[in-house]
Amino acid sequence: MAVKRPTMADIARRAGVSKVAVSYALNDQPGVSEATRASIKNIAEELGWRPNSAARALTGGRAQAVGLVVRRPARTLGVEPFFMEFISGVETVLAERSYALMLQMVADQAQEVEVCRRWWGERRVDGVFLMDLQTDDARVEALRDTGLPAVAIGPPEVAGGLPAIWSDDGESVHEIVRYLAALGHRRIARVAGPAAFAHTAVRDAALAEACREAGIPEATVVHTDYTGDAGARAARALLIAPARPTALVFDNDIMAVAALSVAQELGLSIPADVSVVAWDESPLTQVVRPMLSAVTRDIPGYGATAATALLALIGGEDVGDVREGYAHFVPRGSTAPPPPDPAPR
Amino acid sequence: MAVKRPTMADIARRAGVSKVAVSYALNDQPGVSEATRASIKNIAEELGWRPNSAARALTGGRAQAVGLVVRRPARTLGVEPFFMEFISGVETVLAERSYALMLQMVADQAQEVEVCRRWWGERRVDGVFLMDLQTDDARVEALRDTGLPAVAIGPPEVAGGLPAIWSDDGESVHEIVRYLAALGHRRIARVAGPAAFAHTAVRDAALAEACREAGIPEATVVHTDYTGDAGARAARALLIAPARPTALVFDNDIMAVAALSVAQELGLSIPADVSVVAWDESPLTQVVRPMLSAVTRDIPGYGATAATALLALIGGEDVGDVREGYAHFVPRGSTAPPPPDPAPR
DNA sequence: CTGAAAGCGCTTACAG
DNA sequence: CTGAAAGCGCTTACAG
Numbered sequence: 001m002a003v004k005r006p007t008m009a010d011i012a013r014r015a016g017v018s019k020v021a022v023s024y025a026l027n028d029q030p031g032v033s034e035a036t037r038a039s040i041k042n043i044a045e046e047l048g049w050r051p052n053s054a055a056r057a058l059t060g061g062r063a064q065a066v067g068l069v070v071r072r073p074a075r076t077l078g079v080e081p082f083f084m085e086f087i088s089g090v091e092t093v094l095a096e097r098s099y100a101l102m103l104q105m106v107a108d109q110a111q112e113v114e115v116c117r118r119w120w121g122e123r124r125v126d127g128v129f130l131m132d133l134q135t136d137d138a139r140v141e142a143l144r145d146t147g148l149p150a151v152a153i154g155p156p157e158v159a160g161g162l163p164a165i166w167s168d169d170g171e172s173v174h175e176i177v178r179y180l181a182a183l184g185h186r187r188i189a190r191v192a193g194p195a196a197f198a199h200t201a202v203r204d205a206a207l208a209e210a211c212r213e214a215g216i217p218e219a220t221v222v223h224t225d226y227t228g229d230a231g232a233r234a235a236r237a238l239l240i241a242p243a244r245p246t247a248l249v250f251d252n253d254i255m256a257v258a259a260l261s262v263a264q265e266l267g268l269s270i271p272a273d274v275s276v277v278a279w280d281e282s283p284l285t286q287v288v289r290p291m292l293s294a295v296t297r298d299i300p301g302y303g304a305t306a307a308t309a310l311l312a313l314i315g316g317e318d319v320g321d322v323r324e325g326y327a328h329f330v331p332r333g334s335t336a337p338p339p340p341d342p343a344p345r
Numbered sequence: 346m347a348v349k350r351p352t353m354a355d356i357a358r359r360a361g362v363s364k365v366a367v368s369y370a371l372n373d374q375p376g377v378s379e380a381t382r383a384s385i386k387n388i389a390e391e392l393g394w395r396p397n398s399a400a401r402a403l404t405g406g407r408a409q410a411v412g413l414v415v416r417r418p419a420r421t422l423g424v425e426p427f428f429m430e431f432i433s434g435v436e437t438v439l440a441e442r443s444y445a446l447m448l449q450m451v452a453d454q455a456q457e458v459e460v461c462r463r464w465w466g467e468r469r470v471d472g473v474f475l476m477d478l479q480t481d482d483a484r485v486e487a488l489r490d491t492g493l494p495a496v497a498i499g500p501p502e503v504a505g506g507l508p509a510i511w512s513d514d515g516e517s518v519h520e521i522v523r524y525l526a527a528l529g530h531r532r533i534a535r536v537a538g539p540a541a542f543a544h545t546a547v548r549d550a551a552l553a554e555a556c557r558e559a560g561i562p563e564a565t566v567v568h569t570d571y572t573g574d575a576g577a578r579a580a581r582a583l584l585i586a587p588a589r590p591t592a593l594v595f596d597n598d599i600m601a602v603a604a605l606s607v608a609q610e611l612g613l614s615i616p617a618d619v620s621v622v623a624w625d626e627s628p629l630t631q632v633v634r635p636m637l638s639a640v641t642r643d644i645p646g647y648g649a650t651a652a653t654a655l656l657a658l659i660g661g662e663d664v665g666d667v668r669e670g671y672a673h674f675v676p677r678g679s680t681a682p683p684p685p686d687p688a689p690r
Numbered sequence: 691c692t693g694a695a696a697g698c699g700c701t702t703a704c705a706g
Numbered sequence: 707c708t709g710a711a712a713g714c715g716c717t718t719a720c721a722g
Contacts (some may be wrong), residue, residue, distance in 0.1 A: 005466060007699055018709055023701060033707065050466025055699035057399035058714045074433035074645065079628050081423025088419035088450050100469060103448045105433050121350060121395025124445060228632035258632035283424050287573035287603035300419065352715055363693060368717060400715035403698045
């Protein structure tokens, strides 16, 4: 417990030089001969010296850490691979630059802002990721005058001038609808995430537009909280309605899986009676039968891009919006042409 | 960006007192009159002052942060709610004490040790959680002489003297086997996690013992990497074997879900032909049909206990092993009496 | 109860 | 190229 960790002073003593020389040597600054530098580095290595991050933060003014606050319930979060994959991508970039990641889960947006303010006030982080951007996101405004460097994970329209790291969900929606329409579907419904999320709104708008372009009736949209339960309820309601949809598009994986159960309950066969599409392919979408047709994207890559942008921003660079590659639709076993019209009841 | 954050010196100037008085006032130390204290606190509030964590860490010697290094692939991690739920429990405790959580994902155990060493050397953390304890865990030894406070998440036998925060998986295994035996099952197989994990070994041993006690043949155990794919392969192999088991017990949720698909593939009905049990009930186990009989435990509570223990350890208290409450077996629709013997092929 | 001083471990100017 | 000094923002003794 009481193991004393070595400091620059210890190295200086051992090397018979001043602390300053040690600092120069270890930071590859001019000011010491190469021989001294090498010997100092050797001693540092031997002693197992590491820079005290607190002291560095105090002088350099950098915490060498970035923060991520998450406001979804742990249960939802745990089931969707999105977050862990995103974080793993973030960390590949942070690790290279020896940046640390601070994580906190909170219950609401007020707390989210509060945690960011505290982190920044305490100089614990140099910047933050704003996840799950909302259509009218209070955080953007609340953090503006603090000077906290932040990147928004979401579409630029709602980022309020913050660099937006986003993937064009609209394009993916068009791809899905074109595919379903080509199969012959005319009645599509979507079981979406929370309406407040900006990317939900983007998908909503794109869906309406895509249906128009495809010349099919506008799709029904039901918003949920992303849980399997809510997804099941929504799917059930849609499938027992008079003119039931022949294709259901879900905003995450767990809701799509829940829909398989609902279809079974109702004696409907997938994909013969109803086609199902999930958003974000995951291990989950591939262990069920039929495997789910899904949108797939490089989520770790998304995280890496966001981290790169944030570090650049912290470094004082001008960072613009970055659009990630499109998510691609991958047809699996859960999509097929619709049953002959009118749909059998 | 360049918004200057207020320091104690700013407050002292405004209040017309010394920096020391400010420190005393803000930290509720004796040394200032109540009137002065109140006025200083007011000014601090007005200015939006927050203690600079780097300066505090430098003087106090405490980083006010703890670390968690995770060594599972992001994809697996994302699907199992365990981690996010565990972390959410950890954070409820940390938040109360204004401790932060540092998170890092790594590829192997060497890196895991290295990250801990670095964090500790840099004084970024005051302690760490050791997750996924192995039967012969190199980390315990590697970290011992560093003095890094750590709690082991796993059984005491392998914690090497570190405080072990554990839930008695053995007891849950007994409960499952007693239940299955009572239903009439005699051929049980278990699709387990990696053999190297200590909690896997505990379950392995308990399973053998429980079968003996129940007077049924020893259960077959197949070790996997926790992925749905591996689970499906293992389940398939077991179910096409000559004397196939009538009950399958899985070490996580995703593998159990995969087994439903495999059964369907093979034309076997669950639970009529085969019973299925999952470990750790999750949203996932409840959205599939039949719902999976599963072991359920308070995972956030587990995380909270671990965090409490770690903070106590950091505080210099004597911390012993803490056993969490048992996980309980909850029968749902995936378990039933076995089909008449001999099993139909 | 109040003030001036020293120090945590490092970095950044500034003289020799 | 090398040394002594000052300072980051705070806390902890130590005198008045």
